[in-house]
Amino acid sequence: DQQVKQNSPSLSVQEGRISILNCDYTNSMFDYFLWYKKYPAEGPTFLISISSIKDKNEDGRFTVFLNKSAKHLSLHIVPSQPGDSAVYFCAASGSNDYKLSFGAGTTVTVRA
Amino acid sequence: DTAVSQTPKYLVTQMGNDKSIKCEQNLGHDTMYWYKQDSKKFLKIMFSYNNKELIINETVPNRFSPKSPDKAHLNLHINSLELGDSAVYFCASNPSLGTGELFFGEGSRLTVL
Numbered sequence: 663d664q665q666v667k668q669n670s671p672s673l674s675v676q677e678g679r680i681s682i683l684n685c686d687y688t689n690s691m692f693d694y695f696l697w698y699k700k701y702p703a704e705g706p707t708f709l710i711s712i713s714s715i716k717d718k719n720e721d722g723r724f725t726v727f728l729n730k731s732a733k734h735l736s737l738h739i740v741p742s743q744p745g746d747s748a749v750y751f752c753a754a755s756g757s758n759d760y761k762l763s764f765g766a767g768t769t770v771t772v773r774a
Numbered sequence: 775d776t777a778v779s780q781t782p783k784y785l786v787t788q789m790g791n792d793k794s795i796k797c798e799q800n801l802g803h804d805t806m807y808w809y810k811q812d813s814k815k816f817l818k819i820m821f822s823y824n825n826k827e828l829i830i831n832e833t834v835p836n837r838f839s840p841k842s843p844d845k846a847h848l849n850l851h852i853n854s855l856e857l858g859d860s861a862v863y864f865c866a867s868n869p870s871l872g873t874g875e876l877f878f879g880e881g882s883r884l885t886v887l
Binding site for chain 1 (some may be wrong): 777798805807809815816817818819829830832833865866871872875876877878879880881
């Protein structure tokens with residue numbers, strides 16, 4: 663039973679525009695959320711995180727928004743660059759849980 | 775200098791064989807993990823070790839046996855390989871148990887024929 667869901671398997675966006683990636687979760691005990699980025703033939707690398715005490719966290723071009731009542735988070739990339747083309751994984755964990763639950767990923771393609 | 779390294783990167787073998795994947799991290803982390811990425815692309819945790827002690831063992835067949843000789847190494851041995859074991863296996867580490875950010879290796883693609 664997947665507790666973290668990324669319902670859009672792919673996203674294509676023009677260079678310079680905004681990329682919005684969505685993630686939904688079902689476990690109300692989750693209180694820490696992360697986004698990972700993965701290039702082909704490489705392992706996922708940490709991008710940005712947010713704890714449940716916040717509703718927004720920003721790091722450069724990347725912003726994560728958390729809506730706890732809707733059990734939804736999103737990642738905004740502004741402006742999108744060709745190097746952002748990758749698979750993005752949403753992940754979540756709870757305070758008493760030592761493991762991350764991952765979504766299936768969204769493949770982002772930034773068109774020049 | 776690779777932080778989390780796995781060997782081999784690719785492994786093709788026949789059903790019924792036994793194989794191992796090795797993982798080493800030079801980050802000084804206490805906790806190491808094995809994740810499996812199946813054909814549906816989900817990353818699912820298999821095992822976690824903290825300071826050589828098994829902490830998480832997700833309903834994984836007992837054909838899979840992790841071994842942590844020291845906190846910098848976590849190896850995965852698989853007996854009697856089956857077709858369904860074909861996947862990409864990722865090793866990961868983080869500073870301590872419960873710290874969310876994981877550092878992943880490049881993955882080991884196992885193909886069972």
